[in-house]
Amino acid sequence: MRDFNVRPEIYDFAPYVPGLTIEQIQKQYGLSSVIKLASNENPLGTSPLVQKAISSNAQRAFRYPENHSPRLVEAIAKHAEVSKDCVLVGNGSDEIIDMLFRMMGTPGRSNVVCYEHSFAMYRMCAKLCGLEYREVPRGEGFDLPLDAMAEAADENTAMVIVTSPDNPTGLAASVEDLSVLAGVLPSDCLLVVDEAYIEFAWPPESYSPVQAFDKFDNLVCLRTFSKAYGLAGMRVGYGIMPPQLAGVIKNARIPFTVNLLAEEAALAALEDEVFFNETLSVVMRGREFFTEELAKLGCKVWPSQSNFVMFEPSKPAQAVFKALLKKGIIVRPLGSFGLGKCIRVNVGTDAENRIFIETLAEILNG
Numbered sequence: 288m289r290d291f292n293v294r295p296e297i298y299d300f301a302p303y304v305p306g307l308t309i310e311q312i313q314k315q316y317g318l319s320s321v322i323k324l325a326s327n328e329n330p331l332g333t334s335p336l337v338q339k340a341i342s343s344n345a346q347r348a349f350r351y352p353e354n355h356s357p358r359l360v361e362a363i364a365k366h367a368e369v370s371k372d373c374v375l376v377g378n379g380s381d382e383i384i385d386m387l388f389r390m391m392g393t394p395g396r397s398n399v400v401c402y403e404h405s406f407a408m409y410r411m412c413a414k415l416c417g418l419e420y421r422e423v424p425r426g427e428g429f430d431l432p433l434d435a436m437a438e439a440a441d442e443n444t445a446m447v448i449v450t451s452p453d454n455p456t457g458l459a460a461s462v463e464d465l466s467v468l469a470g471v472l473p474s475d476c477l478l479v480v481d482e483a484y485i486e487f488a489w490p491p492e493s494y495s496p497v498q499a500f501d502k503f504d505n506l507v508c509l510r511t512f513s514k515a516y517g518l519a520g521m522r523v524g525y526g527i528m529p530p531q532l533a534g535v536i537k538n539a540r541i542p543f544t545v546n547l548l549a550e551e552a553a554l555a556a557l558e559d560e561v562f563f564n565e566t567l568s569v570v571m572r573g574r575e576f577f578t579e580e581l582a583k584l585g586c587k588v589w590p591s592q593s594n595f596v597m598f599e600p601s602k603p604a605q606a607v608f609k610a611l612l613k614k615g616i617i618v619r620p621l622g623s624f625g626l627g628k629c630i631r632v633n634v635g636t637d638a639e640n641r642i643f644i645e646t647l648a649e650i651l652n653g
Contacts, residue, residue, distance in 0.1 A: 329517035380524030457591025573634030
C-alpha cells in the first residue's frame with residue numbers, strides 16, 4: 288500500500304459517528320415504520336414556505352450563489368438585532384467552528400478550553416489544527432464548570448468554548464454567568480458560546496448574551512438553522528462576533544460555502560413565524576411530557592432547556608437502546624460522549640412522544 292505524506296496525528300483520528308438513519312433501521316430489522324428521536328431534528332419537519340422557496344429556486348441551481356450570502360446576513364442581523372458587520376454565515380455552524388479553530392490558534396502554542404462530555408467536533412478541530420485541547424471536569428450533576436474553565440485559561444488560550452444549552456445534557460448557562468466568564472478571560476481569549484439550541488431556552492432573555500452583544504469585545508455566539516428552523520439537511524449556520532474578527536475571517540475563507548438553495552431556504556425560514564412558533568410549542572410541550580413521564584418510569588432525568596432530554600434508565604442504557612431499535616424507535620446512547628449510563632431522546636410529535644414512552648415502559652417493566 289502506498290504511503291502518503293499525511294501528518295502523523297491524522298492517522299489517529301476516530302471518525303465522527305452520526306445518529307442512525309431511519310432507512311438503516313428499516314433495512315436491519317425489516318420494519319415498515321420507524322420513529323427517529325436521535326439527532327435533535329425538528330419534530331415538524333420543514334416549513335411550507337421553505338419547501339416553496341427551494342422548489343421555486345431549483346432552476347437557479349446552476350448559478351453560483353452570491354459570496355458571503357449578503358441577503359441572508361442582512362436578514363439575520365435584523366432578526367438578532369445586531370449590526371450586519373457582526374454576522375458571518377457558514378455551511379452549518381460547524382464551518383464557523385472550523386474557521387475559528389484554524390484562524391485563531393497557533394499550532395504548537397495555543398490551547399482551547401472546553402469541558403468533558405461535550406460536542407466531539409471541538410476536540411477534533413483542536414487536534415486537526417495542532418492546538419492543545421484542555422478539558423475541564425464538569426460540576427456536580429454535570430453542571431457547566433464556568434469557574435473552572437476561567438481558571439484553566441492562560442495567556443496562550445485562544446478560545447474558551449461553552450455550549451449553551453448544552454449537548455447532551457440540555458443544561459444552560461445564564462447570561463449573568465456568561466458575562467462574568469467573558470470579563471475574567473485573558474485579553475486575547477475569545478469566549479465562544481455555541482447556541483445551536485438557544486431558541487428552545489425559556490425565557491430566552493435569561494440565557495443568550497446576544498441581546499447585550501455590544502457590551503462585549505471578546506464574544507462569539509454560534510447559531511444554526513438545523514434545529515428550530517428544520518434545515519438540518521441544508522447546512523446553514525452563522526456566527527455573531529466582533530466586526531473586526533468577522534471581516535478577517537471573511538477575507539481568508541474559501542468562497543461560496545453556503546449554497547444558493549440553502550440561502551433561499553434560510554431566508555424563507557426566518558419569515559415563517561407560524562412554523563417557528565408551532566415548533567417551539569410542540570418542543571416545550573413534549574419536553575415537559577418527557578420529563579414527567581420518564582421520572583414516573585423510574586429514570587433519572589436532567590432538566591433541559593433544549594429540544595431533547597437526557598435520562599438514565601433503570602436498566603442498562605445500551606440494552607434499552609437496542610430494545611428500542613428492534614421496536615422501531617431510534618434514540619441516542621451517550622457512550623460516545625463518555626456517558627455510557629445515559630440516553631438522549633429528542634422531542635418528536637405528540638404521537639411519537641407517546642409511542643416512545645409506552646414502548647420504553649414495556650422495556651423497563653419487562
